[in-house]
Amino acid sequence: RVTRSAGEAPTPADLVTLARAVLASGVAALVADSNASGSTGAPSVALVGLTVVALLLDAVDGRVARRTGTVSAFGARFDGETDAFLILVLSVYAVPRYGAWVLAIGLVRYVFWLAGRVLPWLRAPLPARDWRKVVAAFAGVALTVAAAGILPRAVTLGALVVAALLLAESFGRDVLWLWRRRHEVPTAAPQRVVRPAGPGRRVARVLLDVIALLVVWAVLLAPTELPALTPSVLLRIPLELLVVGALALALPTRPRRAVAGVLGVLFALVMIVKLLDMGFFAALDRPFNPVTDLGLFGPVFALVRDTVGRVAGDVVGVAALLVVVGLLVGVPLSVGRISSVVSRHRRQATPVVAGLTALWVVAAAVGWQVDTGEP
Structure with missing residues (x-):
């Protein structure tokens, strides 16, 4: 678990991520209302709009953290959990149209977390990898397109399948990396080497x-x-x-x-x-x-x-x-x-x-x- 010290003020990047979390909560409320009313017709403009804003802000918080020199383990974890929650909510919304298998896109992060409660080696720090953000962004975009219903069903279904496969590859690579090092003494996550700009x-x-x-x-x-x-x-x-x-x-x-x-x-x-x-x-x-x-x-x-x-x-x-x-x-x-x-x-x-x-x-x-x- 990554937490902040008592009394430590949130950074500007944390505030951007907090705004994304609030937007994701609004999306969750709209999804709950949609499921409660049994509405599976045209998508909610408010739901798609909030999701789009949250996805756009996902490209902002990391940039703000780097520009202000406030990159932290807490901020990275907060950002990742916000991504995971929004993807889970969108996958729930897509189930009535595309089937229960879409839930796997939203649940994979939480299955990984639960597995870590049973297998301690899965809780070891992972190296920084931009590919995780790319995969999460693609999954979010694919689910947003599914919610908006702006593309033919076959195209949207293909995008969801690709998103599921990319998530499987990304998490599978992390699990394999952790498995190979399961007997090593836990250390801090490897730091990214900053190379001169080419x-x-x-x-x-x-x-x-x-x-x-x-x-x-x-x-x-x-x-x-x-x-x-x-x-x-x-x-x-x-x-x-x-x-x-x-x-x-x-x-x-x-x-x-x-x-x-x-x-x-x-x-x-x-x-x-x-x-x-x-x-x-x-x-x-x-x-x-x-x-x-x-x-x-x-x-x-x-x-x-x-x-x-x-x-x-x-x-x-x-x-x-x-x-x-x-x-x-x-x-x-x-x-x-x-x-x-x-x-x-x-x-x-x-x-x-x-x-x-x-x-x-x-x-x-x-x-x-x-x-x-x-x-």
């Missing part, structure tokens, strides 16, 4: 940096009407990005990260409003009003379901939710990455930020325009 990893980092810059650039310069969405719109200098660069150069590490996170969330919210403006301009020839228009989402969703069908309407709802969650997660991460790159390369970034700021000031003063009507 050319491939450096290229990947540069590619992620470029993607982060393009995401933030597009979010800040996106218009509010679809006809205005032209390539020339993006050929401008976003003032907000210059502010991010200046703050990254001026602030210490912790305040810089906090400011980047807040700005990232604000940029994401602005982009969500822009998307709503695009839709309202296209349908009603007016912008979205957050005060008076919030009540329209329910009737609009009902209209979509009546127009394209219940299942297709649910898919549209889930897709819209994915876009919102993707923005709320991806934009702050992108802003944080840009801020981190600027901070790490201060000598090179300082003249770039200063030069672009000077160019922006001059362009604003003399009225330079790339396209008519654009600042």
